[in-house]
Amino acid sequence: MNAEPRIVICMGSSCFARGNRENLEVLERFLEEHDLRAHVELAGSRCEDDCREGPNILINGVAHHRIDSESLIDVLNAAFGLAGKG
Secondary structure, eight states: OOSOOEEEEEOSHHHIIIIIHHHHHHHHHHHHHTTOGGGOEEEEESOOSOGGGOSOEEETTEEEOSOOHHHHHHHHHHHTTOTTOO
């Protein structure tokens, strides 16, 4: 990987209540299972100012809205070139 990938998960009350609490667990498990934890910067955000579209997660500056655990896996697989490897 050229630059260290960066994932920002919104932990504002709206996104947290809408699913980012569970998404954080899915994200951490994904990084661990694919041996990516040491190669990815994972950060929390207090708010991404797009509450109506939440839960929100940014991957390398690209915002993903209304993300649930299933779509999060798809987005992560695509972001890390693991499509089809669940």
